[in-house]
Amino acid sequence: MVKFSPSILTADFVKLGAAITELDNAGTDMLHLDVMDGIFVPNISFGMPVVQSIRKATNTILDVHLMIDRPHRYIEHFAKAGADIIGFHIEAGSDVAETLKAIRELGKKSCLTIKPATPAESVFPYMELCDMILVMSVEPGFGGQSFMPESLAKITAIRNKANEMGLDIDIEVDGGINMDTAPLAVKAGANVLVTGNVLFSADNMTKRLAELREVVAK
DSSP states (O other): OOEEEEBGGGSOGGGHHHHHHHHHHHTOSEEEEEEEBSSSSSOBOOOHHHHHHHHHHOOSEEEEEEESSSGGGGHHHHHHHTOSEEEEETTSSSOHHHHHHHHHHTTOEEEEEEOTTSOGGGGGGGGGGOSEEEEESSOTTOSSOOOOTTHHHHHHHHHHHHHHHTOOOEEEEESSOOTTHHHHHHHHTOOEEEESHHHHTSSOHHHHHHHHHHHHHO
16 A cells, blocks of 8 residues: 655645644555754754654654764654654765664664665665665755656665565655655655655645545555
8 A cells, every 4th residue: 555645845824733744634554754954955944842742742653864974863752752754864864773773773764765876785684674665865954855767676676685585665755756756656666755846736635635545655
């Protein structure tokens, strides 16, 4: 089953509580929370207090994507704030294996993320420590970018390697997901889709989420 993880980065933060309630009622699988520090990526979003507030507002799985420098320093903080899945970038300067282990030791699901220029093979040595792998199909840091088609081959390579290793692992795609690119990502091997503008720009997010589910099920 394909799961959807709407990114609140494209939401109107003045109406964030209402948007989360609407997504909960629509049956979203999780919420994607993009944490940016202005160092690892050239943008700043929010930190632990916002995650903690969102945790109080919903029981939906919180898929926290850390786009921060040396993320191992903050794993425990985000776990305590209420993250269910904690993802970080292989390129961010932390010991990858130790950080993945630390996430699991805190009782959270681990996610390893790669930028568009990072080859799929870079995650292969760590896959047994991952519950999910996130392939960025845009450059991280800003919403509203166009999907990079070259990410499809990386998704397939990771899915094939997971199958070869006998791993039941989620493969998530983030960036430029819409009615046209969602089916392509799923066909390539992804089963978790991060949605931004395609959902939050809709007049009716419940209807749009249902349309997305329908288009990837074909």
